[in-house]
């Protein structure tokens with residue numbers, strides 16, 4: 001193999017991503033081991049995480065990360081194997097996660113890599129799946145920002161997705177009652193199986209009435225993954241001194257004219273503590289969280305669910321578009337290279 005594939009940003013979308021206009025698939029020469037500088041490795045990516053936040057990284061606006069530049073490799077979290085190394089911290093064959101981006105191969109500095117030590121029974125995709133950033137987002141968002149107490153009523157939107165499904169499961173572990181919201185009947189059925197006391201399909205014409213009934217005791221914690229109309233409904237059902245964990249607003253990401261909540265004055269009337277966060281805020285505590293999450297996984301207290309798109313890196317642009325259409329239950333990722341079945 002003399003070239004490898006990577007995907008760059010060709011133009012900034014104004015609303016929805018148009019796969020073959022927004023992105024460009026390129027072939028670049030394979031890096032040579034002899035060209036590595038001290039501290040660098042060649043990483044062969046196995047899985048690429050697809051994340052709603054990627055749409056925001058395409059906008060040329062101020063945010064928690066700078067926008068991806070036109071012509072640059074699209075940013076993204078991956079897990080892969082070290083192919084060659086000039087680092088004392090990594091050797092060929094090691095598994096590592098990185099933000100190497102949408103590429104089959106990447107030259108990465110060791111400081112930008114995280115060694116992946118999988119617990120027994122785990123598999124490489126877990127590093128960006130159940131043991132990855134979305135689970136950490138659920139963990140710190142719920143436990144640190146939400147401050148759950150036994151018996152609290154948690155409402156979580158985007159509940160069948162990577163972050164939301166872990167919020168629901170961690171909430172249940174903590175002895176809370178969970179009302180889940182998702183966009184399909186099969187997603188709601190899975191959320192009920194997990195132990196949620198209600199799982200409501202927001203596409204049902206009767207959703208607002210069902211939501212009111214499911215929150216008759218009023219909401220202690222609302223974990224918001226979607227913003228928009230569902231956030232408005234949650235505000236209307238907030239308990240005094242409730243906590244609103246502002247994690248994401250996917251309903252607005254592709255909207256060139258995003259709408260704000262109409263019921264924002266409920267924050268005052270109900271003395272709601274509404275706080276946004278970015279998972280990176282807790283980076284120095286990831287290890288502590290992963291020890292607890294790995295234990296829950298091995299004890300069967302949390303379930304992993306992945307939607308893996310096969311067919312290689314070139315499937316990523318359409319996969320990202322499909323993420324906003326709700327293709328996934330659990331964590332969405334692209335298999336860049338198969339290592340065969342492992343457990």
Ligand SMILES: NC(=O)c1ccc[n+]([C@@H]2O[C@H](COP(=O)([O-])OP(=O)(O)OC[C@H]3O[C@@H](n4cnc5c(N)ncnc54)[C@H](OP(=O)(O)O)[C@@H]3O)[C@@H](O)[C@H]2O)c1
Nearest residue numbers: 052137161162163182183225226248249250251278279326
């Ligand atoms: N603050 C942080 O540090 C942080 C970190 C990671 C993720 N996030 C945020 O958390 C949220 C979930 O991210 P994720 O990675 O776990 O993705 P995900 O939930 O696995 O996937 C996105 C899901 O959003 C739902 N969705 C799409 N459009 C929607 C709409 N208009 N209204 C309601 N739901 C819609 C879809 O499911 P349905 O079928 O249910 O519609 C889709 O499957 C996103 O908003 C993301 O930006 C924040």
